[in-house]
Amino acid sequence: MPTEQMTSANKPLSIEGRTYHIETRSGEVSNRILTVGDPKRAQKMASYLDKIIFTHSSHRGFLTITGLYKGLPISVVAIGMGLSMMDFFVRESRMVVEGPLSIVRFGSCGSICQATSGDIIIAKSAFAIGRNYAFFEEGKGEPYLLWKPVEADKDLTRVVQRKLSEAVGTEHVFVGSVGNADSFYGSQGRIGTDFYDCNEGLLDRIREKYEDASALEMESHMLFHLAQVSTRAKNVDRPSIRAACALMVFADRTGNKFISPEDSERLVEIAARAVFDALVEDMPTQEGLHPAAGSV
Numbered sequence: 001m002p003t004e005q006m007t008s009a010n011k012p013l014s015i016e017g018r019t020y021h022i023e024t025r026s027g028e029v030s031n032r033i034l035t036v037g038d039p040k041r042a043q044k045m046a047s048y049l050d051k052i053i054f055t056h057s058s059h060r061g062f063l064t065i066t067g068l069y070k071g072l073p074i075s076v077v078a079i080g081m082g083l084s085m086m087d088f089f090v091r092e093s094r095m096v097v098e099g100p101l102s103i104v105r106f107g108s109c110g111s112i113c114q115a116t117s118g119d120i121i122i123a124k125s126a127f128a129i130g131r132n133y134a135f136f137e138e139g140k141g142e143p144y145l146l147w148k149p150v151e152a153d154k155d156l157t158r159v160v161q162r163k164l165s166e167a168v169g170t171e172h173v174f175v176g177s178v179g180n181a182d183s184f185y186g187s188q189g190r191i192g193t194d195f196y197d198c199n200e201g202l203l204d205r206i207r208e209k210y211e212d213a214s215a216l217e218m219e220s221h222m223l224f225h226l227a228q229v230s231t232r233a234k235n236v237d238r239p240s241i242r243a244a245c246a247l248m249v250f251a252d253r254t255g256n257k258f259i260s261p262e263d264s265e266r267l268v269e270i271a272a273r274a275v276f277d278a279l280v281e282d283m284p285t286q287e288g289l290h291p292a293a294g295s296v
């Protein structure tokens, strides 16, 4: 249920200026954001900030932690899973952050390349994989639609790749295009018998269409797409969004292996400072927290 009265149906903000789903307002979110899916991952990574100055858990499951790292503000935001959550996150963050906005996603994925569990894949670009309802309802077309890749921000990606390579070793870092599926199951080519998914040839089709297809997950294309269209919006008089994405391989889809809880925790711990270092190197100026932020 809404926790505060909203002032508009078109752009729901509370009287205090808090967004409807994430429930943050100007001054509480930094221009440098690390976003993850899992709130425990967010807490673990945020524990590597030098100082935490704001924490809020929203009624829709978004967790925002803002702090200082090497003197600059960084927010860590856990968004849960899937395209819609990424859409809420990017749009509502844009509503409350003035000026340039750099977003790094640090997520988990299934690898469909040589990378194995515990390795990291840097998204050079991301493409969407969507269930084609016309096929299932009317027998029209292919069961899955594959959209053209959208590029990550090159500069931000370069620094994220360098910092993570220094942290985990270049031999554990791979670069490629990431498939952003609308399901963990059907549209990621997981074969089962409970549903008619018609996805037996999907991984081969993806690899044929995109030679550098490396990983499958559920948010990166929406992030890159919104960053891209933020530059085309009408009446935008502020710098656009820049986005990058690095993914821990949890599921090795070729070798059929899954990461252990201990290894995933270790990787998150190793990566936290690397991603923060990338965010502050990429935007070294004192952008960020709004002076009017009473709760910060």
Ligand code: R1P
Binding pocket: 036, 037, 038, 080, 081, 082, 106, 107, 108, 109, 184, 217, 218, 219
């Ligand atoms: C599925 O298990 C989830 O893991 C991946 C997928 O994109 C999806 O959200 O990312 P996160 O680990 O960041 O949630």
Ligand code: URA
Binding pocket: 108, 109, 110, 111, 184, 188, 216, 217, 218, 250, 251
């Ligand atoms: N996240 C995904 O979306 N897919 C995987 O296989 C592993 C993590």
